[in-house]
Amino acid sequence: MEQNKNPLLTVSHLAIDFETRSGIVRAVEDVSFTLNKGETLALVGESGSGKSVTAYSILNLLDKNGRLAEGEINYHGMALHNADKQMLSEVRGREIAMIFQNPMSTLNPIRKVGEHLSDMLRTHGFPSFSTISEEITKLLHQVEIYDVERVRNAYPFELSGGMCQRVMIALALACKSRVLIADEPTTGLDVTTQKSIMDLIDNLVKKKV
Ligand SMILES: Nc1ncnc2c1ncn2[C@@H]1O[C@H](COP(=O)(O)OP(=O)(O)OP(=O)(O)O)[C@@H](O)[C@H]1O
Ligand SMILES: [Mg+2]
Incomplete structure (x- = not known):
């Protein structure tokens, strides 16, 4: 090797x-x-x-x-x-984060996107509500979601598969981990959305280097 x-x-x-x-x-x-x-x-x-x-x-x-x-x-x-x-x-999430194949089975159906993100941020040490709110906006922008208010107030089932996958990536980014493992993050998505998710991951890797 x-x-x-x-x-x-x-x-x-x-x-x-x-x-x-x-x-x-x-x-x-x-x-x-x-x-x-x-x-x-x-x-x-x-x-x-x-x-x-x-x-x-x-x-x-x-x-x-x-x-x-x-x-x-x-x-x-x-x-x-x-x-x-x-x-x-200590390693899970903080150092190595993982995106699973099916976001619908990973995201809790009765929790809004914003709640998922704020739970994750709190776990990773964001203390106050205002910094969390700002960070959620930043994270959603990073995954190229710009209608932040709608998405953070949406339940997973109200979003498309591609959107959910972006939210999963945002959750992984919230951990600020150094390694991201993605197990077929585009399965079940149409070809155009697959390409945009792969491009997104590619760009995020390039930005982090
Ligand atoms: N809990 C389990 N008990 C027994 N065998 C298992 C278990 N989980 C996975 N395997 C077996 O391990 C092998 C590898 O499975 P794995 O899910 O890693 O395949 P994969 O390469 O990811 O396939 P795919 O492209 O379909 O996702 C398979 O033969 C599977 O049946
Ligand atoms: Mg597999």
């Missing part, structure tokens, strides 16, 4: 097993990659090849019957494969 001076996340020889009724099944074997600062890394593979479980394993979010059978995951000098609950909760 190519050695780079500035590795942020290194996955080495990862293997993931699932305990199933018919025994232990190895879903991922010998996966290695390095993500450097400012880089975008894409996992490509057919359905069922293990892209999602590889991503989940980084933050120890595998289903209960899954486990990291072999390998190491290192983030910024931290051995995530051996991390305890406290280390994981």
